Amino acid sequence: MSMYEFFPFMDGEGADLRDLFIRRCQYKTIIKKGDNVRLYPQRHAFLNKGLLKIYMSNAAGNERLMWYIQEINPIPYNCSFGKRVVAEIDSEILYIKREDYLDHIISSRGNLETYIERVNKRYFFCMQQVLNENIYSCNTKIYSFIYQLANVLGKKIENGQIVIKNLPSRKDIASIVGTHRSNVTRYITELEKIGIVEKRKGLIIVKDLKALEQLIDQQEFND
Amino acid sequence: MSMYEFFPFMDGEGADLRDLFIRRCQYKTIIKKGDNVRLYPQRHAFLNKGLLKIYMSNAAGNERLMWYIQEINPIPYNCSFGKRVVAEIDSEILYIKREDYLDHIISSRGNLETYIERVNKRYFFCMQQVLNENIYSCNTKIYSFIYQLANVLGKKIENGQIVIKNLPSRKDIASIVGTHRSNVTRYITELEKIGIVEKRKGLIIVKDLKALEQLIDQQEFND
Structure with missing residues (x-):
């Protein structure tokens, strides 16, 4: 493949979390195609079925589509980011309490490493976007x-x-x-x-x- | 201040970690101005004194200065990122074992939250860079x-x-x-x-x- 790495899809990273979200599920909802997914400061969300788009905005309100989340993935939690999450097809979302999510991560060094890997993957993608923005046609x-x-x-x-x-x-x-x-x-x-x-x-x-x-x-x- | 948020400085975020790095320090070194800081897969590094620059590269090898790390800060750990860390002034680096770092994070929910905040801060900055790149003159x-x-x-x-x-x-x-x-x-x-x-x-x-x-x-x- 080309030297241009552009892979704005989060895929299948959350298999290890699915059990947790099903077991501790507080609230489950179906979001219709084109509707926004609600995010809450004290809850973590998980895409069990469907496909989501993540839009981010800068301080001036310019919005940009940043990536897609495929099913069986946690939805990144950063309520402060001026983020909008939209269902690209009908999608099923599970919510758990934030404490349950954090407690899961700190329950083992391995869980923390998996969490860090997941975060770094997004961060790496974002960094590549900055580095590639003006370089590729x-x-x-x-x-x-x-x-x-x-x-x-x-x-x-x-x-x-x-x-x-x-x-x-x-x-x-x-x-x-x-x-x-x-x-x-x-x-x-x-x-x-x-x-x-x-x-x-x-x-x-x-x-x-x-x-x-x-x-x-x-x-x-x-x- | 302007709507253009551009703050490529990591500052004083690591005060809570300084004790850990001093207590568990495996290896301490002084890096002269202009020299590269070595990173190791199984160690975490901490800037105890000085000022560092972080350069990142894309797959095509184009390198860009991404940010500065001020003293009393952990050095971000992502060995796979094509990263180069350079001392902007003479700098003192402490290294601890990666396990000690991970164990510190999982020792309490609060430590994990602090870690997540620190990572999100970098991620947020990076995201803003993408969103602002072609918007501001x-x-x-x-x-x-x-x-x-x-x-x-x-x-x-x-x-x-x-x-x-x-x-x-x-x-x-x-x-x-x-x-x-x-x-x-x-x-x-x-x-x-x-x-x-x-x-x-x-x-x-x-x-x-x-x-x-x-x-x-x-x-x-x-x-």
Whole structure:
């Protein structure tokens, strides 16, 4: 894969926590597609089923899509971050008391190490975003995001083709890679012209993942 | 202060850990100005005296100055991050075993909460960097950095003026705010022309901190 590491998906990290959240569950709720997930200062939340998007804002109120949380994952707890959590598909959330969560972590050195690893993974991703922001060109970022979508959310069909249902909106793609919406349209159309993807209503088919990967590797830096 | 939050200094967060590092110290060392601080996978390090700079690299090897660590602070432990830690002035480092550090955290819920706060502070800063990167103009970033330097590392002299000794190199300032070196020279010269700062060999005097703050508040967004 390319030197551009862009993997805004939290996936399957929370298997070790699922038991805890089911056992100590205070409150369980279904969030409909497009609705916000409520976060509470004294509770930790867990995505048991579905897919969530995390938006963050800076002090000036500019909001940006930062990442996706896949099912079987704790929802990062940082109420102060100007964060908005939105269901990308219907999603099931479990809540436990914050004390139960903390007590679980301090119950063993291993649990703490798992917790640290999980936090560092997010922190590492965030750091990479800073380091890569002005280095990679806009099309590299868009191609890489589609490549990751295919790997993470895509379903294989015949001839090694991959279908991505629920393709994120152009607005969301622009937000997560840090570009304008018009660039998203432009570069996806380019991928279509050279036969790497095919757009259909609400979905995209990646016809040649290997060619997409090679294209990303050939991209030049922005500088 | 301005809506642009840029505070790349870890300061005095580690007072609660100092005892632990002194008590369990395995190894103590002095790092000369400009030299690298060694990090080990099985040890945690603590800056007891001095000032450190943390550089991070992306997968392509592009390095950037990310922040400063002031004395009485643990040195973030993430050996996998392509990180380089450099002494900005002669610095004293204490090392303890990783297990001792983890055991300290899990010894109470309060210690874990302090640890989480410390990690979140870094994570929050990093997140803000992503969110602000393309929003604030280059001069806002440079002015804000000098404002923070004055507050954190500056020493008050007569008439409310503030001296910043060991002014970071233009290269470091450019790296930390994400711009070119020529911009640093240009905007510091502008500050000098309007009488807000005065440059002397190896130091800078902020003559009017209030005026600098107002200037930052008046900056327009990049967009």
